[in-house]
Amino acid sequence: MKGNEALAEAAIRAGCRFFFGYPITPQTELAAYMAKRMPKEGGVYLQAESEIAAINMVYGASAAGKRAMTSSSSPGISLKGEGISYMAGADLPGVIINVQRGGPGLGGIQPSQSDYFQATRATGHGDFHLIVLAPSTVQEMTDYVFRAFDLADEYRTPVMILADGMLGQMMEPVVLPEPKTEFPAKPWAVTGHKGQRTHNIVNSLHLKPERLEETNVERYQRYDRIKATEQLAEEYRVEDAEIVVVAFGASSRIVRSAVNKAREKGIKAGLIRPITLWPFPADAISAATDRAKAILTVEMNMGQMVDDVRLVVCGRVPVEFFGRAGGIIPTPAETLAVIERIAASLEGGAR
Amino acid sequence: MKGNEALAEAAIRAGCRFFFGYPITPQTELAAYMAKRMPKEGGVYLQAESEIAAINMVYGASAAGKRAMTSSSSPGISLKGEGISYMAGADLPGVIINVQRGGPGLGGIQPSQSDYFQATRATGHGDFHLIVLAPSTVQEMTDYVFRAFDLADEYRTPVMILADGMLGQMMEPVVLPEPKTEFPAKPWAVTGHKGQRTHNIVNSLHLKPERLEETNVERYQRYDRIKATEQLAEEYRVEDAEIVVVAFGASSRIVRSAVNKAREKGIKAGLIRPITLWPFPADAISAATDRAKAILTVEMNMGQMVDDVRLVVCGRVPVEFFGRAGGIIPTPAETLAVIERIAASLEGGAR
Amino acid sequence: MAASLNMLLAGFGGQGILFAGKLIAYAGLIEGRELSWLPSYGPEMRGGTANCSVCLSDEPIGSPLVLEPDVLVAMNQPSLDKFIDSVVPGGKVIIDSTMCQRLPERDDVDIFPVPATQLAEDNGLKGLASVILIGKLLREIGFCDPRTLDEAIVKSVPPKKAHLLPKNRKAFEIGMLNEDGESVPVCSLPEDWSVE
Amino acid sequence: MAASLNMLLAGFGGQGILFAGKLIAYAGLIEGRELSWLPSYGPEMRGGTANCSVCLSDEPIGSPLVLEPDVLVAMNQPSLDKFIDSVVPGGKVIIDSTMCQRLPERDDVDIFPVPATQLAEDNGLKGLASVILIGKLLREIGFCDPRTLDEAIVKSVPPKKAHLLPKNRKAFEIGMLNEDGESVPVCSLPEDWSVE
Amino acid sequence: MPRIIVDGRYCKGCGLCVDVCPSKCIVLDPDTITDKGYHPAMLTDESLCTGCASCAIMCPDVAITVER
Amino acid sequence: MPRIIVDGRYCKGCGLCVDVCPSKCIVLDPDTITDKGYHPAMLTDESLCTGCASCAIMCPDVAITVER
Amino acid sequence: MSKIVFERPHSLTDAQFSYCPGCTHGIVHRLVAETMDELGIEGTTVGVAPVGCSVLAYEFFGCDMVQAAHGRAPAVATALKRALPENVVFAYQGDGDLASIGMAETVHAATRGEKITIIFINNAIYGMTGGQLAPTSLPDQVTQTSPYGRDVNEAGFPIRVVEMLSTLDGVALAQRVTVDTPKNVRAAKRAIKKAFEYQVEGVGYTIIEVVSTCPTNWGLSPVDALQWLRDNMLPYYPPGVYKDVKADGFANVAEAAAARALELAGGGEV
Amino acid sequence: MSKIVFERPHSLTDAQFSYCPGCTHGIVHRLVAETMDELGIEGTTVGVAPVGCSVLAYEFFGCDMVQAAHGRAPAVATALKRALPENVVFAYQGDGDLASIGMAETVHAATRGEKITIIFINNAIYGMTGGQLAPTSLPDQVTQTSPYGRDVNEAGFPIRVVEMLSTLDGVALAQRVTVDTPKNVRAAKRAIKKAFEYQVEGVGYTIIEVVSTCPTNWGLSPVDALQWLRDNMLPYYPPGVYKDVKADGFANVAEAAAARALELAGGGEV
Numbered sequence A, B: 001m002k003g004n005e006a007l008a009e010a011a012i013r014a015g016c017r018f019f020f021g022y023p024i025t026p027q028t029e030l031a032a033y034m035a036k037r038m039p040k041e042g043g044v045y046l047q048a049e050s051e052i053a054a055i056n057m058v059y060g061a062s063a064a065g066k067r068a069m070t071s072s073s074s075p076g077i078s079l080k081g082e083g084i085s086y087m088a089g090a091d092l093p094g095v096i097i098n099v100q101r102g103g104p105g106l107g108g109i110q111p112s113q114s115d116y117f118q119a120t121r122a123t124g125h126g127d128f129h130l131i132v133l134a135p136s137t138v139q140e141m142t143d144y145v146f147r148a149f150d151l152a153d154e155y156r157t158p159v160m161i162l163a164d165g166m167l168g169q170m171m172e173p174v175v176l177p178e179p180k181t182e183f184p185a186k187p188w189a190v191t192g193h194k195g196q197r198t199h200n201i202v203n204s205l206h207l208k209p210e211r212l213e214e215t216n217v218e219r220y221q222r223y224d225r226i227k228a229t230e231q232l233a234e235e236y237r238v239e240d241a242e243i244v245v246v247a248f249g250a251s252s253r254i255v256r257s258a259v260n261k262a263r264e265k266g267i268k269a270g271l272i273r274p275i276t277l278w279p280f281p282a283d284a285i286s287a288a289t290d291r292a293k294a295i296l297t298v299e300m301n302m303g304q305m306v307d308d309v310r311l312v313v314c315g316r317v318p319v320e321f322f323g324r325a326g327g328i329i330p331t332p333a334e335t336l337a338v339i340e341r342i343a344a345s346l347e348g349g350a351r
Numbered sequence C, D: 001m002a003a004s005l006n007m008l009l010a011g012f013g014g015q016g017i018l019f020a021g022k023l024i025a026y027a028g029l030i031e032g033r034e035l036s037w038l039p040s041y042g043p044e045m046r047g048g049t050a051n052c053s054v055c056l057s058d059e060p061i062g063s064p065l066v067l068e069p070d071v072l073v074a075m076n077q078p079s080l081d082k083f084i085d086s087v088v089p090g091g092k093v094i095i096d097s098t099m100c101q102r103l104p105e106r107d108d109v110d111i112f113p114v115p116a117t118q119l120a121e122d123n124g125l126k127g128l129a130s131v132i133l134i135g136k137l138l139r140e141i142g143f144c145d146p147r148t149l150d151e152a153i154v155k156s157v158p159p160k161k162a163h164l165l166p167k168n169r170k171a172f173e174i175g176m177l178n179e180d181g182e183s184v185p186v187c188s189l190p191e192d193w194s195v196e
Numbered sequence E, F: 001m002p003r004i005i006v007d008g009r010y011c012k013g014c015g016l017c018v019d020v021c022p023s024k025c026i027v028l029d030p031d032t033i034t035d036k037g038y039h040p041a042m043l044t045d046e047s048l049c050t051g052c053a054s055c056a057i058m059c060p061d062v063a064i065t066v067e068r
Numbered sequence G, H: 001m002s003k004i005v006f007e008r009p010h011s012l013t014d015a016q017f018s019y020c021p022g023c024t025h026g027i028v029h030r031l032v033a034e035t036m037d038e039l040g041i042e043g044t045t046v047g048v049a050p051v052g053c054s055v056l057a058y059e060f061f062g063c064d065m066v067q068a069a070h071g072r073a074p075a076v077a078t079a080l081k082r083a084l085p086e087n088v089v090f091a092y093q094g095d096g097d098l099a100s101i102g103m104a105e106t107v108h109a110a111t112r113g114e115k116i117t118i119i120f121i122n123n124a125i126y127g128m129t130g131g132q133l134a135p136t137s138l139p140d141q142v143t144q145t146s147p148y149g150r151d152v153n154e155a156g157f158p159i160r161v162v163e164m165l166s167t168l169d170g171v172a173l174a175q176r177v178t179v180d181t182p183k184n185v186r187a188a189k190r191a192i193k194k195a196f197e198y199q200v201e202g203v204g205y206t207i208i209e210v211v212s213t214c215p216t217n218w219g220l221s222p223v224d225a226l227q228w229l230r231d232n233m234l235p236y237y238p239p240g241v242y243k244d245v246k247a248d249g250f251a252n253v254a255e256a257a258a259a260r261a262l263e264l265a266g267g268g269e270v
């Protein structure tokens, strides 16, 4: 099963019955899959007139209390910025998939991780965050989209799956989750009050700044809870690692190979793979920093997550960055070379 | 002269003859001013059908080699994300004004600084930056928009003026610059080749990832030059400051008052006011950190620039944050209280 | 009078509050002071209250948003009720008493009720109550040379509306009248506010 | 044969490269191995070259993008020219010799030219040259039990196109034929690739 | 007896009712100023009101109740 | 003598020229494969070509030059 | 005993409208509320408030409400209706919202034949933001951003929305009304009610354009604004039924579209 | 001596088109290039390439070129023309680009009467991204995202673009052509040339819709695709001149609009 299809099937099993998309490479298979399956599930597949319409349809379906999703790739995600900010402002759950490609501008269509900042810092205007999950295998594409819907409902926040063209296009074996049948109640949803309650309002406007600040503060308290409880990271050979490599998604796979090769050469390398990019797994990285001599961040961009790593490491050990941009996937060999260089300089320093 | 009008008049004097806008509070006066003045200057004022159309018009006019500008406020800036990314990808100059208001979503219309991340990290998808200038007086609104056009042309990059509703709406005395009459040549512009050169192409698409990476790397080299030469910050009573407050734009005015009051109370406080938010004035802040015991960042948001401050301070001294959100302007009194609290804790720590 | 003066003018939209504030700011400009003028803005103006903050100072102005005014000019009851408590002790409060039935009870501020709307209507100066209040304000705290304010009026009335200039001047004069109905020819300005 | 096998299949769009790659991946799945299949994608496919990376391994697969293949299946000259240098020493290169006039000159890899397109046309199997090459590949490196690959074919041909199943099998068989034209009934699988 | 009741909380003194009333029996009350600063509409002469509801139909603030 | 010249760098063997030629004097050359893998169009019989340019007008890759 | 013959409809909340004195937004609000009352659908209706002066409509209508991003009300309403097919969904939009930034969403909801009702307030101006040029501002109309009057050579021509949308197959009812007189208000009410009824019957997309005033930004008294509307707006935007598939004898838009396709195919070149 | 009667136009570069074999994009490219040659405007023309299969058009046309974001070509072209009023500006757009994501920009450039020329390739599909439903895909048409055929009740009705745009006052020329036969190719050429000429004369906004094929995503051979076009597309999208203000006797769109406004005002209710 292709990664894109796995995302789609898992969403359906998570109870998503509303998909609003707009074609863009490299995520088209997702929409195609939805178009095939949704009618059979009694769900709605609707190709919107644009990415903007699509995210606003997610906003609408979510306001009605439904599990809804949209998916796109980098330029299309930029167009959704306003809508995502509205969802955050109105505390609406929903899942947004970004199968990243190289940028900026029209860029290219090859895999990239250059929307990290956009996903974790500023998907749109205003103070807000998304929960951002970064799968690294097709199996995880399945698992995390499933999880994303639950997180979205629990915290009333949009959740983003940050994937890339490689993960979207590749096939790997995958075990699908059992379809979800029980869903949380949404008393805030607009479904018609039937004369039985006061009218519900879904809204992000607060003309009084005091009121707007209150909503911001309440939201950031929720974010604090998310930070406290939802950080996720995978550690690989980190226990005794002197060089800890931090990488997520597609690039973490390359780093894993490079770490293995480094170990073969006697270099104590390890990998921390952030799974939640927001909340950033600061705890895991901080703990590893205590034992490490150097940190290396590997990304498929010009250096973005490395800022978050630096914020956690806070000067305790050197933090280096290695990245490839424009849709190029770094090779294990060149990554290994960087690790070796760092190892050599550490030794040099020790002498 | 209102801040918004000062922005407009200065742009005209900087040679901007193409303004594409879409109404939004609190920047409407800017467009109104342009609508009045442009026809008299032989320029084009065009109210676009949307913020998206407006930024793409800037893209078009800039491609033709003209000085062009658009202006909006937070939600409208989100909509421009894709277009701005395209401008960056196509190396097109241009000036974008963001007169910020509270978010997320429709939020409110009162002054805010909650688009800092969006401006400095991810105005759109992909690896790129804008030069971001943050005025704090109406005079600076004038000066920086003038400067913005020059920077944009020099580095072939879009430049953003990050203002806010307070600066846009307020009146202060202002000295206007002399109109600019000499402009750099733009041999890359599409003006019709007249059979005298090969055709020019303005484009951000590079299907070959190697080629796309090259353009990214070249652009980041330009960014390095910008970082090296264009950092701007104002220092106020920083020489001997133990508590350095970092604040930009509107909030820096409040901090200045608070610093004065703190000094009156015998607290050695100082202010660093980043003028370029990107490139972030790391050098100035780093130097001040060497002498300081604590850093406080004051923003009209839930905490954004504080990340950049932390990245510079890198654990050397504690960095605290104080902010008001939703369109509330912090008061000098409450800011002073925070400074006093920090001063007290420093003394406590010293004992 | 302090070297720094923070004023808040508040009323209904349409009462001329913003214009009145601009007059003060303009006067400051003419006298070469630091100044700022900041209106409330946005759709809540509609049918609601409008207000503006004006700061005059000898030093660069920090926050242009006046939260604790030295001077409050209140043109309606809701505005008066809303802002009266924020006036600093010793501050001055100019009130359009036509629009405000209930006067405030604070005794640590100086309160000057003027039936400005009534006066305006009586004198055929509809819509210029705010200018009357500015006259009163100047009389009471003399934030500038009256000739400067006159100049500000001249410059602020747009050429197209030149016919309104005499009316504005008249309104200003009415405000400047002292209790016995006598116009104050020269304002006794505090030292640090005098010009030339 | 290593426990990890990285293959690159390349040709024109429409030659069945992606399908062939899927067959290999499917076989890996049936035999319970770790596997990945990654196509080149996007508009450059159009009229250009298409390729896919297939990895089979006993361990989790790192990069699914094969840059230094153990096996190259090349179905046209541009692809062959483009990728031949990246094949690891000792690697295997299966070439559709109908489509590639110039064979590579490397002598540190094993080269197996098969006139697959010609064979397909001769046998009424238009469009199945790629399956012939998979047969040849299996014969040469036995990456799985031939019965598994047969099963993979059965599962990969969609029910709607069931009539194409015999043709696919035939193509596979032709590829598996050894030089003397004799079908290889059981493939001598290397130890670490055998099943059950 | 037809009459109208103007709700002062809603009325903004726009005068549309005044303009439309065929019996010309509504005016804006010059002596009252509402909380929002408007002179509200008032029925001048109950006997003139026909209860035609024209005023209410035009009232943008739905401030008028008509009895008949 | 009317004839057409097919530029093999451009021709993608789409067959539109073959279909449209009123004289039926174009075929896709089964013995040639272009660099991109196409069988390019070729004029079978120069004497049949009228130089009507129908083929060129329909050619989506502007591969045909017509002489007359 | 006197009885009440006219009062605030139940489907309006008690909140005071945020509109300027004399603004016709209020009249149209009342008509929509009365329609909900009369059809008994307040409890099953979900309304969409736009960005514009009517952004606060969510405080005024008694039904469940969603505030939508500027111009995106049709997309939001589409999803609401898809999610709640048994409910009634309407969106209330201004001319800037509907015809400028939201033009793509408008055209597409219409061509999809979404079973929603659009109440379109055409006041030839951006009211909320202080009076800028709208897509429907008249030639030579002075606005904040056309200070010398709308120059059609620079700012282009006004869009006649219902005329344009009437060319789309998904549209069941496209009608223009106004509210300058009690008679026209009554007609507007009938149109709005018809639109809601069509929606309930599933006929297709329905839109009622209400030619409206903006006394504040036109700089006119409410009474004068209505006169300006009569003198200037109505000639350019003539009220009328521009499309009504039921009146044309079809049960719904699909039937009407099929008939049209047949006709076109037969008709050959235009 | 034989002479060349047909060859590659000068305004095409030497680059090979990136289009699939038999794709009509190539034919239309040639017609545009020939038009530039014949009018002698290659050196003063700026073209706008869209996002779609023709995204690489900037490599094929010899004039200066700008690549625009998906759907935004009309906005980019608008600004180019405003910046370079003496130049000729055209945008080349597909149906997804022009009629879906770019609908607002399309309608507004048209209603503004921008003096630009739009070449609109209607192939009833998203070619570039692999064959998804387009706003112009026919009822029941099977695409990647309408695997069971376009269900008009779910996915809505196809948009007839030139018909819709013809209702707008800024449009000088709106014509639909096709390129399935040499005769029709010649007619298409005449239409394109006329559009460019109108632009040069400053008549107004011009758009030529070219009913086109996408053999690849229709899953048909190039020859069969042309037949499918004749059988299915042309009946739904009849070629013809939908608006031509000069043919109607006006010098430009402003004149035509003024006449129309007068007529409407006189005509009263529709």
Ligand SMILES: Cc1ncc(C[n+]2csc(CCOP(=O)(O)OP(=O)(O)O)c2C)c(N)n1
Pocket: B022, B023, B024, B025, B051, B075, B076, B079, G051, G052, G053, G054, G070, G093, G094, G095, G096, G097, G098, G121, G123, G125, G126, G127, G128, G129, G134
């Ligand atoms: C994305 C975005 N752009 C612009 C605005 C600012 N804005 C608020 S209301 C409005 C237009 C209002 O005009 P209209 O739709 O005609 O409604 P009216 O106020 O006239 O009823 C605009 C542009 C916004 N809130 N969001």
Ligand SMILES: Cc1ncc(C[n+]2csc(CCOP(=O)(O)OP(=O)(O)O)c2C)c(N)n1
Pocket: A022, A023, A024, A025, A051, A075, A076, A079, H051, H052, H053, H054, H070, H093, H094, H095, H096, H097, H098, H121, H123, H125, H126, H127, H128, H129, H134
């Ligand atoms: C913002 C954005 N959304 C989506 C895409 C992906 N995309 C590329 S081409 C295309 C549509 C192409 O269809 P059409 O305009 O009909 O042109 P054709 O390829 O059929 O000629 C899309 C959706 C994109 N590049 N950018």
Ligand code: SF4
Pocket: E006, E010, E011, E012, E013, E014, E015, E016, E017, E018, E040, E041, E055, E058, E059, E060, E061, E062, E063, E064, G022
């Ligand atoms: S129409 Fe309504 S709001 Fe206007 S004056 Fe009459 S009662 Fe008051």
Ligand code: SF4
Pocket: E003, E004, E020, E021, E022, E023, E024, E025, E026, E043, E048, E049, E050, E051, E052, E053, E054, E055, E056, E066
């Ligand atoms: S009900 Fe009729 S007569 Fe009575 S006040 Fe209203 S409009 Fe006048």
Ligand code: SF4
Pocket: F003, F004, F020, F021, F022, F023, F024, F025, F026, F043, F048, F049, F050, F051, F052, F053, F054, F055, F056, F066
């Ligand atoms: S010019 Fe005419 S006759 Fe000659 S090959 Fe072409 S189509 Fe055939």
Ligand code: SF4
Pocket: F006, F010, F011, F012, F013, F014, F015, F016, F017, F018, F040, F041, F055, F058, F059, F060, F061, F062, F063, F064, H022
């Ligand atoms: S039409 Fe052109 S591309 Fe097609 S086969 Fe003929 S020459 Fe080749």
Ligand code: SF4
Pocket: C046, G018, G019, G020, G022, G023, G024, G025, G053, G123, G127, G128, G213, G214, G215, G216, G217
């Ligand atoms: S600004 Fe205009 S449209 Fe808005 S409420 Fe006031 S009068 Fe009505």
Ligand code: SF4
Pocket: D046, H018, H019, H020, H022, H023, H024, H025, H053, H123, H127, H128, H213, H214, H215, H216, H217
């Ligand atoms: S995908 Fe379709 S439209 Fe695109 S080049 Fe191929 S045939 Fe032409």
Ligand SMILES: [Mg+2]
Pocket: G094, G095, G096, G121, G122, G123, G124, G125, G126, G127, G134
């Ligand atoms: Mg409006």
Ligand SMILES: [Mg+2]
Pocket: H094, H095, H096, H121, H122, H123, H124, H125, H126, H127, H134
């Ligand atoms: Mg298309």
